[in-house]
Amino acid sequence: MIEIRFHGRGGQGAVTSAELMAQTAIARGRYAQAFPSFGPERRGAPVTAFLRISDSPIRVREKIYNPDVVVVLDPTVMSVTRVDAGLKPGGWLLVNTHKSPADVKKEFGYAQKVATLDAMSIALEVLGVPITNTVMLGVFSKVLGQATPEDVKEPFLNRFGEALAAKNQLAFEKAYAETRLEE
């Protein structure tokens, strides 16, 4: 089982990210569970979402305290939250930032592996809105091999409808190709 925690701000799609990856995994016959951090929804406030993916039925409903992966949709959250809290040694931090993995590690003192992508630029360029969730899913899928561009086609279509799904598909594929991994 792989456990993932998403950090973002209300309105950026942290919850949608977790949902889409869960639906992608389930559509492929695997087991998955996605849930929000259940706060009163406030646009702009730091939010957390959780995702578990497994090859066998998942029988635990506690929050994720020791994730294998942390996805950061908004780099400003890193200044107010220890997004690496409980992250397993050898785990991944996937960060939306124009900075390099080495700079992010140095600035925030992260001990785990880091991958970065300037997801905001891709979101603005391809989607025309500052919503980075499907872009960051591209990073996630690339780094962890959890889903290919082909796998997300149907879940995107179900979630966004035809026109918007095509844009998100493009954003996902661009991220999948451009993600910078730690050397």
Added chain:
Amino acid sequence: MAAKRIGLEVSLAVSEAVMLCDADVVAAYPITPQTHIVEHLSELVADGKLDAAYIPVESEQSAMSSCIGSSAAGARTFTATSSQGLALMNEMLYIAPVLRTPVVMAIANRALSAPINIWNDHSDIMSVRDAGWVALFAENGQESLDLTIMSFRIGEDRRVSLPVSVNIDGFTLSHFIEPILVPTREEVAKYLPPFNPLVKLDIAKPVSIGMLGMPESYTEARKATDDALLASKEVVKECFADFAKQFGREYKVVESYRADDAETILVVMGSIAETAMTAVDEMREKGEKVGLVRLRLWRPFPVEEFKAAIKPAKNLAVIDRHMVMGVPDGPVALEVKSFLYADAARPSVSNYVLGLGGRDVTREDFWHITERAKAPDAAARPRYELVGVME
């Protein structure tokens, strides 16, 4: 073709179940964390996927009043609520069973105020436990959908004719996206016959429902309802068995997990059972003789099945999600102790209240409870513990 699981939010799975059951009336008022259920139902009605009257009432008191009226007129009726919404329904909740109106209600269980809190515990349902409703607790998304379907059949059975609540832990179950098998309308129609009540409001054959009960008849009217509720257990079991035959998913009124040879048994209700089962597995790996018993049916209380399930235990750890103020016991523990009082060979019972107002319930909680419940030193074994409280 084998059906395929889809990733679905549990709230929406409940709405889909209501659509598959072809409900005639949905009367509801939105309240977190139940809102997604009725929001999706209003979409299904607006999109023409469910041919029902959707009544957007101005309060939960009106929601339940409308439900009782429509059910009395022979309409298959559904509503959903949480916490303060359930509290606002209170007077109508006691009326529906005695009028024998089989309304089905999903309760996305949430803490009662104050302090105001939108998160999960069982204080809402426990505050109306004596009203006369059949009450079921779901463990996961599949069960939430399945129990919703079965609830219409249980409640509408003429031997029962009582309202049914399906309790779904708010957020920790209602807001999870998880794999769920959704049956077809045809399959559900095969399982669920049309609603055909013994008596209904009909202008061609006028009757009065809800008359004054004088001192000469009130006791008997209450007893008739209680008799029906107690007798409904056999119908619940029958409906579970028929569901298993058709859909292949087996449900029991009381579930056991690794309890056959357990010295310590945890007793739980609702979705924390999943985390508890994982904790049991982890403790078993270390050689701990621990098991789990889960009450799926809470009303009527399945006394015989429960006693049979806990038989091997020396120590019973009863876990409650509600605080009964003024009494040092949770509601489930109070009842368990009363059932066991007359038995010569009864286990040592300790009670743990936890997960109030959304405080996360973790595997560690169950390890802690198991340690406490089996402590050889009586002084170390609590009679009652509010787990994790900050003094």
